[in-house]
Amino acid sequence: MTAVIEARNLSRWYGNVLGISEITLDIEPGITALLGPNGAGKSTFMKIMTGQLKANIGQVRIFGQPVWNNRHIFRRIGFCPESDAFYEELNGLEFLTGLLSLYGYDREECLTRANRALELVELRDVRERPIRSYSRGMRQRIKIAQTIAHDPEVLILDEPLSGLDPLGKRRIIRLIKEFRDAGKTVVVSSHVLPEVEALTSEIVLIHNGKILARGDIHFIRELLDSHPHMIRIKSPQYRELARLMAAEDYVLNITFEPEAQAVVFETHHRDRFFNRLNELVLDPGLDLEEITSPDDNLQAVFDYLVER
Amino acid sequence: MREEIGRVFSLYFFLGKKSGRARTFFLLSSAAVLMALIIRTYRLAGHWTEDGQVVFQNFLMVFFLQFLIVLLGLFYGSSIVVEELDNRTLPYLTSRPVRRAAIILGKYLAYLSLATVMLVFAVLVSYLILNLDSEFRWKDLLTVLRYSVILWLGLAAYLSFFSFLGTWLKKPILVGLAFGFGWESVIQYFPGTTQKLSVAHYLKSLLPQYASSSGKLGFLFIRLEPTSPSVAVIVLAAIILVFLALACLIFTYKEYLFED
Structure with a gap:
């Protein structure tokens, strides 16, 4: 399949701070997710892709054309920025028709397209309410409506x-999948793995401005499963729990927190660990007050992958 | 390009009308009407004996020429990019199929139109309040028209200069305030050619009867060594065009980053 988006050796700095470094990537039609912790460089990459920023080195092309200052390409791209920002004094319909008018559509066409987009994001009933009165979810959906209203290919x-x-x-998620089914190219960024899993199997892992890995969800899952997980359990019988778990070969390390009556386990196999934990709750009937994962966030996983 | 400017103009004229800032500036412009009413009341009570035309000219000089058009130009012009950055709405504009220069020109024209409506309303109403009596002739309105055109030229020049600052600087308002109410207020009273480095000098040169201005505020005209009206118009037009072109150029090639 031909790549719709081609990034070649893209690098971008903000003064001394690295945004992205030597990103080379081809993106084809379908959904591609950029997964990485906050500050990984996802937004910088997206801003370069949409002509909001210039790369210091390298170039990005969409449909074979450079993006920066190329107004013709913007007719074919829809961009949903991360920030929760709007012309707050407008209502949903005015916001969409106003932005659509920048494409040169006449009033009638603007209204038709705006209403269609509002219908798709299920905001038609509130289209005449000021955006400042919208809930967070509605604001997110009106942002998506402005992205799709001109029917872009990317x-x-x-x-x-x-x-x-x-x-x-x-x-x-349903809406994004509909765009994929319509043959469009969709690039989505997220720092939450389950969200990405629900969207696509094509994932690009970004960390510290670099592409760490690219592949389908199974490949990424394997990488992540090899990461030792920390599990903290608060229980009045925390010493007994530790004694029973110490016998398991997948428990790598145990740390006690006597003041909090808690114990922290480090394991390579979360699933096996939790299966055993379930057994211990039933027999001998351990009383567990709280189970948390101190490092159960993408940042910890990425740090592990980088160190590996 | 013209069509693209028109699209941006329509959007921002509409947005501008709905904004709280427009209401604030409209109220501020209306302060001139209120002042005119107070002066008229004083005149009716016999406390102010000067001719309405003279009062209006002094009034115009102080309030409109040295305050209102500078303020309107400063706040609309310097916000041309900064408001999009502060509100984080810039991507909505720069990811659309319009040239970046068209964004600046469209916004400039939208803001100029809004400010013109406020200005003309305040000038016309305050003139009528001060001069509408038994001796009023409809052809006196030609004087109002002349004043309005001069003020409009000033507004367009200040708006252009402050738009240039707005595209260039991160915090244009401070520099703008220093220029508008510092440099402009002082330099116009310097003798010789130095005073020609202010926009206000060319506007004053266009005002009728500047030299014979006799009211209580006539001191504002001292030291004016006027430029001929035709040269003054050319210089004002050049200021508008040059700074607008610079603003478009900067906005086309400069990257704008949000604070974080």
Whole structure:
């Protein structure tokens, strides 16, 4: 398949701070997710892709054309920025028709397209309410509506699921999949693995401005599963729990926190660990007050992958 | 390009009308009407005996020429990019199929139109309040028209200069305040050619009867060594065009980053 987006040796600095470094990537039609912790360089990459920023080195091309200051390409791209920013004094319909008018559509066409986009994101009923009165989920959806209203071939969505409730997330995920089914190229960024898993199997891992790995979800999952996980359990019987778990070969390390009546386990096999934990809750009937994962975030996983 | 400017103009004229800033500036412009009412009341009570035309000219000089057009130009011009950065709405504009220069020109024209409406309203109403009596002739309105055109030229020049600052500087408002109410207020009273380095000098040169201005505020005209009206118009037009071109050039090639 021909690449729609081609990035070649892209590097970008903000003064002394590195944004992205030597990113070379081809993106084809379908959904591609950029996964990485906050500050990894996802947004910088997206801003370069949409002509908001210039690369210090390298170039990005969409449909074979450079993006920076190329207004013709913007007719074919829809960009959903990360920031929760709007012309707050406008209502949803005015916001969309105003932005659509920048494409040169007449009033009638603007209204038709705006209403269609509002319908797709299920905001038609509130289109005449000021945006400042919208909930977080509605604001996220109106942002997506402005991305799709001109029917672009490429959608670049920076953290489109952030701040949404589960129902809102499901709606947006369904919508994004519909764009994929319509043959569009969708690039989505996220720092939450389960969100990305729900969207696509094509993942690009970004960390510290570099592409760490690229592959389908199974490949990424394997990488992540090899990361030793920390699990903290608070229980009045924390010493007994530690004694029973110490016998398991997948438990790598145990640390006690006597003041909090807690114990922290380090394991390579989360699934086996939790299966055993379930058994211990049933027999001998250990009482567990709280289970948390101190490093259960993408940053810890990425740090591990970088050190490996 | 013209069509692209038109698209941006329509959007920002609409946005501008709905903004709280427009209401604030409209109220501020209306302060001139209020002042005119107070002066008229004083005149009716016999406390102010000067001719309405003279009062208006002094009034115009102080409030409109040295305050309102500078303020409107400063706040609309310097916000041309900064408001998009502060509100983080810039990507909505720069990811659309319009030239960056068209964004600046469209916004400039939208803001100039809004400010013109406020200005003309305040000038016309305050003139009528001060001069509408039994001796009023409709052809006196030609004087208002002349004043309005001069003020409009000043507004367009200040707006152009401050738009240039707005595209160039991160915090244009401080530099703008220093220029608008520092440099402009002082330099116009310097003798010789130095005063020609202010926009206000060319505007004053266009005002009728500047030299014979006799009211209580006539001291504002001292030291004016006027430029001929035709040269003054050419210089003002050049200021508008040069600074607009620079603003477009900067916005086309400069990257704008959000604070974080």
